[in-house]
Amino acid sequence: NAGVMQNPRHLVRRRGQEARLRCSPMKGHSHVYWYRQLPEEGLKFMVYLQKENIIDESGMPKERFSAEFPKEGPSILRIQQVVRGDSAAYFCASSQGATGELFFGEGSRLTVL
Amino acid sequence: TQLLEQSPQFLSIQEGENLTVYCNSSSVFSSLQWYRQEPGEGPVLLVTVVTGGEVKKLKRLTFQFGDARKDSSLHITAAQPGDTGLYLCAGAAGGTSYGKLTFGQGTILTVHP
Numbered sequence: 655n656a657g658v659m660q661n662p663r664h665l666v667r668r669r670g671q672e673a674r675l676r677c678s679p680m681k682g683h684s685h686v687y688w689y690r691q692l693p694e695e696g697l698k699f700m701v702y703l704q705k706e707n708i709i710d711e712s713g714m715p716k717e718r719f720s721a722e723f724p725k726e727g728p729s730i731l732r733i734q735q736v737v738r739g740d741s742a743a744y745f746c747a748s749s750q751g752a753t754g755e756l757f758f759g760e761g762s763r764l765t766v767l
Numbered sequence: 768t769q770l771l772e773q774s775p776q777f778l779s780i781q782e783g784e785n786l787t788v789y790c791n792s793s794s795v796f797s798s799l800q801w802y803r804q805e806p807g808e809g810p811v812l813l814v815t816v817v818t819g820g821e822v823k824k825l826k827r828l829t830f831q832f833g834d835a836r837k838d839s840s841l842h843i844t845a846a847q848p849g850d851t852g853l854y855l856c857a858g859a860a861g862g863t864s865y866g867k868l869t870f871g872q873g874t875i876l877t878v879h880p
Contacts, residue, residue, distance in 0.1 A: 658809070687866045696773075696855065697810070697870040710867060745809050753865045758802075758809030 656681065658748050658759035659728075666765045673733040673740070675762045679748030686729045687756065688721060691743040703729060736766045769794040771858055773871030780846055781879050788841040788874045790856035797861025799832055799839045800868065804853040846878045 659678040667673050679686050688700040702710040703723040714721065718736075723729040733740055743763045747756040772791045780786055790799070798817045802810035814823050816832035816839060823830045827850075829842040839856055853875050857868040 685866060689868075689870075696872040697857075697868075699867050699869070702867055747809075747866065749866050755812055755815070756866050756868070758811070760807070760809050 658683075658746055658757050660744075660746050660759035660762050662762060663760065664763050664765070666767060667736050668767050669737055670735050673736050673764055673766075675731040675733075675744050675746075675764070676728040677731070677746030677748075677759060678728040679746075680750075680757055683748035683750050683754075683757070685749045685752060685754070686723050687747045687749075688729075688731050689745045689747065689758075691745060691761070693742070697745065700731075733764070736764070738766045740764060741766045769796070769858065769860060769869045771856055771869050771871040773856055773874055775874060776872065777875050777877075779877045779879070782847055783845050784878075786843050786846055786876070788854055788856075788876075789838070790840065790858075790871050791838045792858065792869075793837065794858070794860075795836050796858035796869075797836070798859045798865065799836070800857045800859070801830055801839070801841055802855040802857060804855060804873070806853075810855055843876075846876075848878045848880050851876055851878050 686703045689697045691697045699713040701714050701721045718734045720732045743761045745761045747758045774789050800815045801813045804810040814830045819834045819836045821832045827844045831840050853873050855873045856871040859865045
Protein backbone atom coordinates (compact mmCIF):
# COMPACT_ATOMS: atom_id res chain seq x y z
CA ASN A 655 0.00 0.00 0.00
CA ALA A 656 1.76 3.12 -1.20
CA GLY A 657 2.14 5.96 1.21
CA VAL A 658 1.60 9.64 0.56
CA MET A 659 3.39 10.50 -2.67
CA GLN A 660 4.77 13.96 -3.29
CA ASN A 661 6.47 15.28 -6.38
CA PRO A 662 8.72 16.73 -7.31
CA ARG A 663 11.01 15.94 -4.39
CA HIS A 664 13.21 18.89 -5.32
CA LEU A 665 12.27 21.95 -7.33
CA VAL A 666 14.41 24.93 -8.25
CA ARG A 667 12.77 28.11 -9.47
CA ARG A 668 13.95 31.63 -10.22
CA ARG A 669 12.24 34.58 -8.62
CA GLY A 670 8.98 35.38 -10.38
CA GLN A 671 8.37 31.86 -11.70
CA GLU A 672 5.56 29.54 -10.65
CA ALA A 673 5.94 26.43 -8.52
CA ARG A 674 3.48 23.55 -8.57
CA LEU A 675 3.73 20.84 -5.95
CA ARG A 676 1.67 17.68 -6.20
CA CYS A 677 0.43 15.30 -3.53
CA SER A 678 -1.30 11.97 -3.96
CA PRO A 679 -2.82 10.84 -0.64
CA MET A 680 -2.78 7.31 0.62
CA LYS A 681 -5.36 5.03 -0.96
CA GLY A 682 -8.71 5.55 0.69
CA HIS A 683 -7.76 8.90 2.22
CA SER A 684 -9.92 11.86 1.30
CA HIS A 685 -8.45 14.47 3.68
CA VAL A 686 -5.29 16.31 2.67
CA TYR A 687 -3.20 18.82 4.61
CA TRP A 688 -0.29 20.97 3.47
CA TYR A 689 2.44 22.11 5.85
CA ARG A 690 5.51 24.26 5.29
CA GLN A 691 8.82 23.82 7.08
CA LEU A 692 11.06 26.85 6.82
CA PRO A 693 14.77 26.58 7.66
CA GLU A 694 15.29 26.73 11.44
CA GLU A 695 11.53 26.66 12.04
CA GLY A 696 8.96 24.03 12.81
CA LEU A 697 6.19 22.79 10.59
CA LYS A 698 3.41 25.30 9.99
CA PHE A 699 -0.09 24.38 8.89
CA MET A 700 -1.13 25.91 5.60
CA VAL A 701 -4.36 24.40 4.31
CA TYR A 702 -6.79 21.53 4.81
CA LEU A 703 -8.74 20.15 1.86
CA GLN A 704 -11.21 17.44 1.11
CA LYS A 705 -12.15 16.38 -2.40
CA GLU A 706 -13.16 19.52 -4.31
CA ASN A 707 -13.40 21.58 -1.13
CA ILE A 708 -11.10 23.83 0.86
CA ILE A 709 -12.02 23.30 4.49
CA ASP A 710 -9.51 25.53 6.26
CA GLU A 711 -6.97 27.81 4.60
CA SER A 712 -6.17 29.91 7.64
CA GLY A 713 -2.43 29.17 7.33
CA MET A 714 -2.11 30.13 3.67
CA PRO A 715 -0.51 33.44 2.72
CA LYS A 716 -3.21 35.66 1.28
CA GLU A 717 -1.44 36.26 -2.00
CA ARG A 718 0.37 34.07 -4.54
CA PHE A 719 -0.54 30.79 -2.83
CA SER A 720 -3.44 28.53 -3.77
CA ALA A 721 -4.39 24.91 -3.27
CA GLU A 722 -6.83 22.50 -4.80
CA PHE A 723 -7.85 18.88 -4.46
CA PRO A 724 -9.89 17.98 -7.53
CA LYS A 725 -12.30 15.09 -7.81
CA GLU A 726 -9.75 13.21 -9.87
CA GLY A 727 -6.00 13.49 -9.49
CA PRO A 728 -3.61 14.75 -6.88
CA SER A 729 -3.83 17.77 -4.65
CA ILE A 730 -1.86 20.74 -6.00
CA LEU A 731 -0.17 23.52 -4.04
CA ARG A 732 0.56 26.39 -6.40
CA ILE A 733 2.88 29.29 -5.65
CA GLN A 734 2.87 32.10 -8.16
CA GLN A 735 5.69 34.62 -8.63
CA VAL A 736 7.94 32.88 -6.14
CA VAL A 737 10.29 34.87 -3.93
CA ARG A 738 13.37 33.73 -2.02
CA GLY A 739 11.37 33.58 1.20
CA ASP A 740 9.26 30.78 -0.32
CA SER A 741 12.27 28.45 -0.18
CA ALA A 742 11.22 25.68 2.19
CA ALA A 743 10.18 22.07 2.47
CA TYR A 744 6.49 21.60 1.74
CA PHE A 745 4.88 18.53 3.28
CA CYS A 746 1.59 16.95 2.43
CA ALA A 747 -0.27 14.70 4.85
CA SER A 748 -3.42 12.68 4.44
CA SER A 749 -5.91 10.99 6.72
CA GLN A 750 -8.85 8.70 6.24
CA GLY A 751 -11.24 10.92 8.16
CA ALA A 752 -11.19 14.24 9.96
CA THR A 753 -9.98 12.58 13.17
CA GLY A 754 -7.75 9.95 11.63
CA GLU A 755 -4.02 9.54 12.00
CA LEU A 756 -1.96 11.76 9.71
CA PHE A 757 0.48 10.18 7.31
CA PHE A 758 3.09 12.54 5.88
CA GLY A 759 4.79 12.42 2.54
CA GLU A 760 8.53 12.85 2.13
CA GLY A 761 8.15 16.49 1.18
CA SER A 762 8.96 18.73 -1.75
CA ARG A 763 11.94 20.99 -1.28
CA LEU A 764 11.61 24.28 -3.11
CA THR A 765 14.64 26.43 -3.71
CA VAL A 766 14.13 29.90 -5.14
CA LEU A 767 17.21 31.44 -6.73
CA THR B 768 -2.84 31.62 18.22
CA GLN B 769 -1.71 28.42 19.90
CA LEU B 770 2.00 27.97 20.50
CA LEU B 771 4.03 24.96 21.58
CA GLU B 772 7.41 25.53 23.17
CA GLN B 773 9.66 22.54 22.84
CA SER B 774 12.89 22.11 24.80
CA PRO B 775 15.70 21.55 24.60
CA GLN B 776 16.32 22.46 20.98
CA PHE B 777 19.50 20.37 20.83
CA LEU B 778 20.51 17.36 22.90
CA SER B 779 23.79 15.50 22.58
CA ILE B 780 24.29 12.51 24.86
CA GLN B 781 26.22 9.27 25.19
CA GLU B 782 24.74 5.86 24.53
CA GLY B 783 23.03 4.48 27.62
CA GLU B 784 22.03 7.82 29.09
CA ASN B 785 18.44 8.86 29.79
CA LEU B 786 16.83 12.02 28.45
CA THR B 787 13.61 13.98 28.56
CA VAL B 788 12.15 16.35 25.99
CA TYR B 789 9.48 18.83 27.03
CA CYS B 790 6.62 20.42 25.20
CA ASN B 791 4.75 23.28 26.88
CA SER B 792 1.89 25.59 26.02
CA SER B 793 -0.49 28.01 27.63
CA SER B 794 -3.26 26.54 25.48
CA VAL B 795 -5.27 23.40 26.00
CA PHE B 796 -5.07 20.76 23.31
CA SER B 797 -7.57 18.00 22.64
CA SER B 798 -4.69 15.68 21.85
CA LEU B 799 -0.94 15.81 21.53
CA GLN B 800 1.20 13.82 19.17
CA TRP B 801 4.90 13.04 19.02
CA TYR B 802 6.65 12.55 15.70
CA ARG B 803 10.13 11.59 14.63
CA GLN B 804 11.60 13.02 11.44
CA GLU B 805 14.68 11.75 9.64
CA PRO B 806 16.69 14.04 7.32
CA GLY B 807 15.04 14.30 3.91
CA GLU B 808 11.87 12.57 5.04
CA GLY B 809 8.48 13.46 6.45
CA PRO B 810 7.48 13.16 10.10
CA VAL B 811 6.39 9.74 11.29
CA LEU B 812 3.88 9.46 14.11
CA LEU B 813 5.17 7.83 17.30
CA VAL B 814 2.22 8.25 19.64
CA THR B 815 -0.97 10.20 20.32
CA VAL B 816 -2.04 11.09 23.86
CA VAL B 817 -5.57 12.25 24.45
CA THR B 818 -6.48 12.10 28.13
CA GLY B 819 -5.02 14.45 30.75
CA GLY B 820 -2.45 12.56 32.81
CA GLU B 821 -2.18 9.80 30.23
CA VAL B 822 1.07 7.85 30.04
CA LYS B 823 2.00 5.71 27.04
CA LYS B 824 5.05 3.53 26.59
CA LEU B 825 6.68 2.48 23.36
CA LYS B 826 9.62 0.22 24.19
CA ARG B 827 12.19 2.58 25.77
CA LEU B 828 10.10 5.69 25.08
CA THR B 829 7.60 7.01 27.64
CA PHE B 830 5.15 9.75 26.71
CA GLN B 831 3.11 11.73 29.20
CA PHE B 832 0.29 14.23 28.71
CA GLY B 833 -0.13 16.83 31.44
CA ASP B 834 -3.19 16.78 33.63
CA ALA B 835 -4.40 20.07 32.16
CA ARG B 836 -3.61 18.93 28.59
CA LYS B 837 -1.26 21.87 28.08
CA ASP B 838 2.07 20.08 28.21
CA SER B 839 3.71 16.79 27.41
CA SER B 840 7.03 15.04 27.81
CA LEU B 841 8.98 12.35 26.03
CA HIS B 842 11.42 10.32 28.10
CA ILE B 843 13.91 7.93 26.52
CA THR B 844 15.62 5.36 28.71
CA ALA B 845 19.06 4.03 27.86
CA ALA B 846 19.33 5.94 24.59
CA GLN B 847 20.91 4.23 21.60
CA PRO B 848 22.55 5.69 18.48
CA GLY B 849 19.48 4.56 16.52
CA ASP B 850 17.41 7.06 18.51
CA THR B 851 19.27 9.91 16.82
CA GLY B 852 16.87 12.18 14.96
CA LEU B 853 14.49 15.13 15.12
CA TYR B 854 11.62 14.76 17.58
CA LEU B 855 8.55 16.93 17.17
CA CYS B 856 5.54 17.46 19.38
CA ALA B 857 2.29 18.62 17.83
CA GLY B 858 -1.00 19.64 19.38
CA ALA B 859 -4.46 19.36 17.90
CA ALA B 860 -7.12 21.86 18.87
CA GLY B 861 -9.78 19.36 17.95
CA GLY B 862 -13.13 20.40 16.62
CA THR B 863 -13.68 19.57 12.98
CA SER B 864 -10.15 18.52 12.28
CA TYR B 865 -7.49 16.74 14.19
CA GLY B 866 -5.12 17.18 11.27
CA LYS B 867 -4.63 20.90 11.78
CA LEU B 868 -1.66 20.64 14.10
CA THR B 869 0.46 23.17 15.93
CA PHE B 870 4.04 21.90 15.94
CA GLY B 871 6.84 22.63 18.35
CA GLN B 872 10.18 23.67 16.89
CA GLY B 873 11.65 20.24 17.45
CA THR B 874 14.48 18.67 19.40
CA ILE B 875 17.51 17.42 17.51
CA LEU B 876 18.81 14.42 19.44
CA THR B 877 22.27 12.98 18.84
CA VAL B 878 23.27 9.81 20.65
CA HIS B 879 26.98 9.04 20.48
CA PRO B 880 28.20 5.42 20.62
